[in-house]
Amino acid sequence: MNTIISSYRTINHCLAFGAMFMVLVLSSCEEVINTDLSKADPVIVIDGSVSDQSEVHTVKVSKTIAFDQPNAFNGVTGAKVTVYSSTSQTYSFTASGDGIYKSQRFRGLSGVNYILEVITGGKTYKASSIMPTAVKPDSITFKKLAFFGNSRVYPAIYYRDPARIQNQYRYIVKVNGVLTAEQVSEDRFSDGNATSDLLTFDGDGIQTGDKVDVEIQCIDRNVFKYYFAISQISGNGGPPVAPSNPNSNLDNGALGIFSANTRSAYTVTLK
Structure with missing residues (x-):
């Protein structure tokens, strides 16, 4: 996504x-x-x-x-x-x-x-x-995935999702200061559980010595739907869907989004 x-x-x-x-x-x-x-x-x-x-x-x-x-x-x-x-x-x-x-x-x-x-x-x-309640990560580490004989390393966020509360998350990833990925997730299948989100993106993944900045946002449901629609339009996580305007929480025909969100930032380096 x-x-x-x-x-x-x-x-x-x-x-x-x-x-x-x-x-x-x-x-x-x-x-x-x-x-x-x-x-x-x-x-x-x-x-x-x-x-x-x-x-x-x-x-x-x-x-x-x-x-x-x-x-x-x-x-x-x-x-x-x-x-x-x-x-x-x-x-x-x-x-x-x-x-x-x-x-x-x-x-x-x-x-x-x-x-x-x-x-x-x-x-x-x-x-x-x-504005939702902030959910802090337990840790941010790196995970290696294999693709057709090649392996790539991506950052992974580990956290415990609060029980009986609908939670949505947005991640912004920069590698060596360059915006690399934006990703959203929800707790539909992980409510109240210890879980992790793997932050994947195009390219060669994380290399030794790379500095990775991860911004974690807790967002409301309408903001999640907006960013999820953008990911679907661009084809992330599957084939692209027919182009259309993502649902905005703005009225009177305006496009875009307004978000009241928690925000925390972390920096990790692959050694």
Whole structure:
């Protein structure tokens, strides 16, 4: 279920890929329908998060670009970005670059519902996310797998899943400072058990001396569904599915995701 494809790139071309898929299906009929993918109206894309760390939090606001244009971040300026909490806190975000909005330093709390509000172009977009309780790993080690006579080494996360609570996890892996994989998992078959998640990715795996940074996030159910859909579209963990927009928790037609998540980071080196 890991994915190296970026969320922004997937969102930015989802509409175009979906349109292309429909053209291919319809072309099997007698009538051929031509679609100009470059004329699709731009759609607002919002990507933001609040964590349980005392830090500056970021929300990115952009618009999709035409299918025939170079893939780039098409930032939206002049937006009003605010996060409200169910504990009656209000956090205003200020512009920090093209389409980037940052908060003052604060720490999110588990069990609190956070509501993102973005006002731009005369429209208001909202999303909400409840921050889960953090689940800490017991250890992070390396595991060797054999592939057609060749062996590769990958990081593995060992932890005990809390019983009778629906838990979802997201992992972000960097090898020697380079983003290598993003992967999500859930406890459907491991609720309350000691378990492990193996973080696999394309390429040669981990080599001796490589420094591996692993960020572990506990995410809510809607955020999990969003990232899982991206992994399915890109074909990780099986054949790719028909392109479509991953389900967003944002309203009013916006694409993207807002996540209130716990976050912990670890660094391990293969010796």
